Amino acid sequence: MEKNSSEDQVRPQKRNQRDYNLGFKLSVVSQVEKGELTYKQAQRRYGIQGRSTVLCWLRKHGNLDWSKPSLHFMSSPNSKETPAQQIKRLERELEDEKLRNMILNRMIDVADSQFGTSIRKKLSPKQSSTSTKKKP
Numbered sequence: 001m002e003k004n005s006s007e008d009q010v011r012p013q014k015r016n017q018r019d020y021n022l023g024f025k026l027s028v029v030s031q032v033e034k035g036e037l038t039y040k041q042a043q044r045r046y047g048i049q050g051r052s053t054v055l056c057w058l059r060k061h062g063n064l065d066w067s068k069p070s071l072h073f074m075s076s077p078n079s080k081e082t083p084a085q086q087i088k089r090l091e092r093e094l095e096d097e098k099l100r101n102m103i104l105n106r107m108i109d110v111a112d113s114q115f116g117t118s119i120r121k122k123l124s125p126k127q128s129s130t131s132t133k134k135k136p
Contacts, residue, residue: 020048025057033062035083 028046031037032054037045039054048054058066081089108119 020053026061028054029057029061032058033064035085035087038082041082 028042028048032039032042039058042048043051043054050056055066058064111117112119
């Protein structure tokens with residue numbers, strides 16, 4: 001039986017330690033830190049056998065603190081969301097909350113003008129005596 005050439009393309013080639021030059025390591029580290037891949041996804045994609053090899057590269061060559069890698073993915077432990085996807089999701093949520101805040105402020109303004117109420121708290125321009133220091 002002949003091997004199917006598509007099988008070779010699907011399965012990542014197993015590598016040994018001699019294959020990991022500095023350029024390759026830095027490329028993998030860059031992809032992980034940009035959020036394009038998790039360190040486990042990079043390990044699978046490039047056929048890196050050691051379970052902690054990519055993590056060691058991140059600690060040695062990366063710009064982030066990788067002493068506790070679980071902190072980088074704590075907000076979505078069960079999802080497959082990359083940091084870049086998480087950032088986009090959080091940016092959308094922030095925009096939604098800004099819009100919600102604007103709508104609520106507009107509702108307060110309308111209520112104040114139509115019903116003559118004063119819902120908002122007035123901020124006092126006075127500073128406390130401990131925050132202002134006089135020069136001798």
